[in-house]
Amino acid sequence: MIGLGVLNGMAVTLRNFIGSYFIKERLITVQYPEERETLPENYRNFPFLIFDTDDVEKGLRCVACKICEKECPPQCIYIVKSEDKKPDYMGKSQFYPRVFDIDISVCMSCQICVEVCPFEAIKMDKVFELSRRERFDALLMRKEELAKPNTYYHNIHPLEAAEVDGKLAEAAEAKKKKT
Amino acid sequence: MESLEEIKARAERAVPGAKITIVPNPGPANQPSLLLDNEHATAVVQFLRDDSELRLDHCSNATGVDWLDRKVSKKVKVKKVVEGEEKEVEETQEDLFPGYLEAVYHLYSMTHKHGPVVIRTRTKDRAEGARLPSLTPIYRSAEFQEREIFDLYGVRFDGHPDLRRILMWDEFVDYPMRKDYREPDDYEYEPTPHDEVLEKAKQHQSTRPELDGAEKLTARS
Amino acid sequence: MSAGFHELEEAPPLMTSRLEGDLLEVSMGPQHPSTHGVFRMNVALEGEIVRKLKPVFGYLHRNHEKIGENTSYLGSMPYTDRLDYFCSMTNNWAYALSVEKLAGIEVPERAEYLRVILAELTRLQNHASLLGFLLSDMGAWGTPLMYAFREREKILDLFESLSGSRMMCDYMRFGGCRCDLPPGWMERARKLVDGFPRFLDEFEKLIVSNEILIARTQNVGSLSSELAINAGITGPMLRACGVNYDLRKVDGYGFYPRFKFRVPLGDHGDCYDRLMMRALEMRESIGILKQAMEQLPAGPIINPKVKLRAFKPPVGEVYGRIEGPKGELGFYLISDGSANPYRYRVRPPSFVNLTILEDLCLGHTVADVMVILGSIDIVMGEVDR
Numbered sequence: 001m002i003g004l005g006v007l008n009g010m011a012v013t014l015r016n017f018i019g020s021y022f023i024k025e026r027l028i029t030v031q032y033p034e035e036r037e038t039l040p041e042n043y044r045n046f047p048f049l050i051f052d053t054d055d056v057e058k059g060l061r062c063v064a065c066k067i068c069e070k071e072c073p074p075q076c077i078y079i080v081k082s083e084d085k086k087p088d089y090m091g092k093s094q095f096y097p098r099v100f101d102i103d104i105s106v107c108m109s110c111q112i113c114v115e116v117c118p119f120e121a122i123k124m125d126k127v128f129e130l131s132r133r134e135r136f137d138a139l140l141m142r143k144e145e146l147a148k149p150n151t152y153y154h155n156i157h158p159l160e161a162a163e164v165d166g167k168l169a170e171a172a173e174a175k176k177k178k179t
Numbered sequence: 180m181e182s183l184e185e186i187k188a189r190a191e192r193a194v195p196g197a198k199i200t201i202v203p204n205p206g207p208a209n210q211p212s213l214l215l216d217n218e219h220a221t222a223v224v225q226f227l228r229d230d231s232e233l234r235l236d237h238c239s240n241a242t243g244v245d246w247l248d249r250k251v252s253k254k255v256k257v258k259k260v261v262e263g264e265e266k267e268v269e270e271t272q273e274d275l276f277p278g279y280l281e282a283v284y285h286l287y288s289m290t291h292k293h294g295p296v297v298i299r300t301r302t303k304d305r306a307e308g309a310r311l312p313s314l315t316p317i318y319r320s321a322e323f324q325e326r327e328i329f330d331l332y333g334v335r336f337d338g339h340p341d342l343r344r345i346l347m348w349d350e351f352v353d354y355p356m357r358k359d360y361r362e363p364d365d366y367e368y369e370p371t372p373h374d375e376v377l378e379k380a381k382q383h384q385s386t387r388p389e390l391d392g393a394e395k396l397t398a399r400s
Numbered sequence: 401m402s403a404g405f406h407e408l409e410e411a412p413p414l415m416t417s418r419l420e421g422d423l424l425e426v427s428m429g430p431q432h433p434s435t436h437g438v439f440r441m442n443v444a445l446e447g448e449i450v451r452k453l454k455p456v457f458g459y460l461h462r463n464h465e466k467i468g469e470n471t472s473y474l475g476s477m478p479y480t481d482r483l484d485y486f487c488s489m490t491n492n493w494a495y496a497l498s499v500e501k502l503a504g505i506e507v508p509e510r511a512e513y514l515r516v517i518l519a520e521l522t523r524l525q526n527h528a529s530l531l532g533f534l535l536s537d538m539g540a541w542g543t544p545l546m547y548a549f550r551e552r553e554k555i556l557d558l559f560e561s562l563s564g565s566r567m568m569c570d571y572m573r574f575g576g577c578r579c580d581l582p583p584g585w586m587e588r589a590r591k592l593v594d595g596f597p598r599f600l601d602e603f604e605k606l607i608v609s610n611e612i613l614i615a616r617t618q619n620v621g622s623l624s625s626e627l628a629i630n631a632g633i634t635g636p637m638l639r640a641c642g643v644n645y646d647l648r649k650v651d652g653y654g655f656y657p658r659f660k661f662r663v664p665l666g667d668h669g670d671c672y673d674r675l676m677m678r679a680l681e682m683r684e685s686i687g688i689l690k691q692a693m694e695q696l697p698a699g700p701i702i703n704p705k706v707k708l709r710a711f712k713p714p715v716g717e718v719y720g721r722i723e724g725p726k727g728e729l730g731f732y733l734i735s736d737g738s739a740n741p742y743r744y745r746v747r748p749p750s751f752v753n754l755t756i757l758e759d760l761c762l763g764h765t766v767a768d769v770m771v772i773l774g775s776i777d778i779v780m781g782e783v784d785r
Binding site: 115 | 471472474475476477478479543547550553554557560561562563564565568570578579582583602605606607608609610611612613614708709
């Protein structure tokens with residue numbers, strides 16, 4: 001009978017419509033911003049810098065080796081290396097970044113800077129509500145805005161952070177044994 | 180599938196006068212290619228497509244490659260008369276290999292499910308002589324891809340039914356995929372705080388003649 | 401300096417700007433809701449009938465290939481996500497596969513299995529959303545599209561929890577994958593795969609026997625197998641014409657030869673066949689997924705010999721291709737031994753599939769053009785590059 005196919009389709013939409021009141025799977029939208037879904041652990045958005053201890057300046061893990069700046073595909077990282085050295089959180093004398101800027105209007109969240117960093121100094125953040133009124137300066141993240149404590153990292157990526165901490169502790173242990 | 184040498188021999192037999200060279204490909208991929216001469220390229224490709232054993236009926240990929248002029252310097256021992264006696268003197272000779280543009284096609288067979296046979300054609304030079312025979316009459320799939328090569332590399336395909344720019348706009352001058360292409364820095368200028376773009380734009384502005392004292396573009400530092 | 405365009409012989413005009421007899425010229429797009437992005441068609445109409453059609457594109461052109469030649473091999477990986485932004489996983493795989501061929505890199509077994517799983521999930525979500533889009537092009541506005549997107553959303557959630565991003569996954573690396581599965585991922589994926597046939601049944605009930613859909617798609621935009629082969633058409637569009645050519649079977653890349661699956665074939669090559677091809681392929685994908693999840697071995701996820709930084713493949717060239725959801729996705733790379741490829745070329749399936757758009761549309765009405773375009777399945781990010 002002509003029209004039966006259409007009626008069949010209508011039955012499907014009707015079932016979905018009624019079902020959306022009772023079955024959660026049929027209605028999966030979330031009323032953002034009132035309701036929020038929890039982000040998965042691996043979620044990544046823009047990079048940030050980690051510092052240990054409480055002092056941003058002293059504890060910054062970055063030693064301004066500029067590997068991430070070189071490897072960044074859209075070239076959104078800008079680093080100026082310091083002339084002097086200062087002790088890092090482990091007490092070793094290191095260079096530090098005098099300027100560390102990330103232009104997040106250019107960044108494409110590819111995570112390559114995180115992968116190439118030999119010092120576990122740069123990690124991916126989960127903040128995504130970053131709308132600004134201005135396009136250029138406001139979206140240029142300076143060192144002060146980028147630096148976040150290790151505890152924050154533990155908060156957003158608990159499994160990964162624990163693994164990284166373990167690795168760092170192991171390396172420190174090995175170094176101690178050597179000397 | 181038969182080896183490339185056999186294909187070459189058979190194609191040369193089938194198309195009298197065709198000159199085919201095997202271009203070796205070092206490296207683990209091992210996909211050597213056949214270099215066809217421009218006069219007989221269409222006939223050879225027609226043979227490759229219609230030969231019952233090969234039946235390379237699927238032209239998967241067509242693309243251009245730009246090879247710039249190359250200077251290769253090598254040391255040569257030359258016999259020379261120096262201070263009355265003959266001596267062997269080392270001299271550096273510079274060989275100039277003129278640049279050319281290349282069109283590369285990857286042919287597969289859907290009937291026999293084998294491939295790829297890579298064929299390439301080369302232009303005489305990178306300027307007026309950048310002409311190649313079009314394979315579009317044989318493979319329809321080359322139609323847009325050859326237009327793209329024309330658009331981005333500037334190879335003129337003889338026998339192409341509709342050779343126009345495809346990705347760039349019609350008024351665009353120059354060919355952006357060529358290795359010596361220099362992008363103009365006077366359009367889409369946008370100051371990103373730390374960028375070569377800004378530096379470049381500054382240079383550009385300083386060389387530009389002043390527009391009867393009109394506004395200078397102020398670049399943000 | 402090379403000769404400019406205008407100095408060369410006069411190029412044929414895009415389309416004559418005067419009225420030819422009773423023909424009416426219409427520019428469809430680039431901001432048309434059914435053109436799947438910024439795609440324009442210059443159409444000459446005789447009444448409602450299409451007499452001439454010239455596709456115009458390049459609005460999204462960013463010279464992806466030039467960017468690829470100016471960044472390192474690794475640096476191009478996130479850019480491949482942005483080619484066909486529906487299927488970033490398969491784009492990653494095609495690029496990784498080509499570089500692995502170029503440098504002769506082995507991939508661990510677990511990584512290969514994961515690649516198969518992710519590629520098939522990508523195929524599911526691409527085909528599902530294609531069906532939704534196609535129906536919405538036909539005027540069945542939001543409903544089927546939303547049903548399709550509901551399923552797609554679940555798959556994107558899986559991608560997000562694995563790679564950190566829903567669409568720009570950037571997950572694969574040369575010689576394997578970037579990170580291992582997070583805890584609980586496999587169970588979620590199994591649940592999704594088990595529940596997917598129910599969605600397919602429902603969706604097919606919604607569309608397959610619908611008289612309006614049949615009237616709109618059957619015998620519309622028929623493509624002969626000879627023309628399809630000659631025009632380099634690949635993917636579901638080719639198989640809808642009855643040509644048995646699936647790179648998963650022909651090339652046997654990845655671990656596809658280990659899985660049992662059939663290649664669905666159409667026989668008319670019209671829009672209806674193309675549409676059903678996607679539905680059938682999804683069923684086969686579910687079969688592959690089930691087998692791959694069953695067999696997934698433990699082990700390393702990436703070849704430790706491959707350097708992440710300063711990766712320099714040996715001199716040579718390669719053409720690597722995979723069966724993407726839209727067709728044959730190939731990468732042609734020439735290495736001169738440095739850190740950047742000398743030539744980096746993408747063979748985009750939807751770009752080549754558009755070659756025969758005019759042939760398909762001639763003689764049909766304007767409304768059919770949208771259906772035909774929808775059934776080709778294009779993404780402008782890939783067409784324009």
